[in-house]
Amino acid sequence: MSCLIVQADSTILFETNSPQYVEISAYLSLFSDLMKTPEHVHTYKITPLSMWNASASGMKSQDIIDFLKKHSKFEIPLKICKEIQMYMNRYGILRLEKNNDQLTLISRDSEIMKQIRKSKALQPYLQDQIDNFSSKINLVHRGLIKQELIQLGFPVEDIAGYLSGERLQIQLSNVNLRDYQTDAIEAFYQGGKKTGGSGLIVLPCGSGKTIVGIGVMSKVNCETLILTTNVTSVKQWKREILTKTDVPEELIGEYTGDIKQVKPITIATYQILTHRKNKNADFIHMELFKKRDWGLIIYDEVHLLPAPVFRETATIQATRRLGLTATLIREDGREEDVFSLVGPKRFYFPWKQLEQHGWISKVECYEIRVDLSSDVIDQYHQMENQKNKFRLASENPMKINVIKQLLKLHAEIPTLIIGQYINQLKEISNHFQAPLITGELSHTERDRLYNEFKEGEIKLLVVSKVANFAIDLPDAAVAIQVSGSFGSRQEEAQRLGRVLRPKKSKNQAHFYTLVTRDSKEQEFSLKRQLFLVEQGYQYHILDARHITNKELLTS
Known part of the structure; x- marks a missing residue:
């Protein structure tokens, strides 16, 4: 089934009703960036960096072109085929090599090397010219010249080798690698x-x-x-x-x-x-x-x-x-x-392939839109500062009623409530009599609460952004996100990660984001969704009044 439209501006439109949604979205993410995620058609964009990463990972330009031709509704613009080949060929056209402690920049194309030598930004790093295809580089400039070259649109393949470092024998034990x-x-x-x-x-x-x-x-x-x-x-x-x-x-x-x-x-x-x-x-x-x-x-x-x-x-x-x-x-x-x-x-x-193998949890993602509390709605509309409007919407007190219903729906399931604003989290912590972890808490006390959660002694934890990263809570099966950092896609990824670890019993998790309807928060939530959709997750949008329908939430 043809489900892609490849456009001359390097964007790719992807119809999400395709029966091959998971496979096609996973392949697209290998060589393009997800830009927009309306409900029925997602927009990807081919960029130089996405092409260079694809090339470095071993992909071939012809494989990408063949994939696009196979799934495209219409003929692919010739311009796009040429751009894919050009960008991918650029990775490897410049190499850094080292011989006898001499670092050398080498190009397969003498015209490109001529262009590089003319660049004022690069001249401080270039030493003697060896021939039309190569120049000597000071060893200490190995990183700086790579930074400058990529700004000019020329990624460098660095094969100058590495120091061995002090030897230390490290043997794996008690682990079976997947x-x-x-x-x-x-x-x-x-x-x-x-x-x-x-x-x-x-x-x-x-x-x-x-x-x-x-x-x-x-x-x-x-x-x-x-x-x-x-x-x-x-x-x-x-x-x-x-x-x-x-x-x-x-x-x-x-x-x-x-x-x-x-x-x-x-x-x-x-x-x-x-x-x-x-x-x-x-x-x-x-x-x-x-x-x-x-x-x-x-x-x-x-x-x-x-x-x-x-x-x-x-x-x-x-x-x-x-x-x-x-x-x-x-x-x-x-x-x-x-x-x-x-x-x-x-x-x-791809995330969804890991899920299919049972190596991470199957996750249902929901955005629940909540009406703004009536006692602050006038205040919200009178505000001119956009950051203040975003925060007011994020701290919407009506979210507590939604949390209450979700906790009832997932009673006795290990649950994290995650947010950005400490006052909001303190209010939630007090309301539900749940422990609160913030940056103010000592590391010893944090570790104690994390361990009690892991052991099942605590079923509900309220956590600030300190729990976004590298926290191992394998049994967390429900995450309720009440506020976040504007449109941060990386934060969305990390917070989803709190419930992705495989579960001992039913390998199923739920990720809820509570968003104030028709507000600045809703605008930014669209950006946060980009990452999840890019990984192949379907993002369900619900009205707050529907959340008691257990059959709908587990469909």
């Missing part, structure tokens, strides 16, 4: 060849990204620096390394605000690396990058990489770099920096 985890590890490592050793592995929360990272460690067998989002995640990484490898505890260090151990395997937070006394002071903990002879750096939740860590990463291109993420989307638009400095996408496995 097929896709083994494939992800090999796609990154590539048998130790120069073409491997840096890049991104894109897998959903609950699919074992941490295990994949540990699997990479066991391949390269060297001292490793792991950077992650918070102290809870640091402890989870340490626990996983201890239980799934033969590495003794005395070789694993934690580097956080509370403790600063530098050991052969060191796990640190982004926050401590970017801490400084004032905005003009140095980042004193950035020295961690040079404290040991690291052979591998793992960036957990790489889509959250702070700008100062980007800058440091530009200087350590001779060290293997692995980025782990559920989404390539960055709210600051710096996806190209991730590509050039950490590496291209090496492996991606």
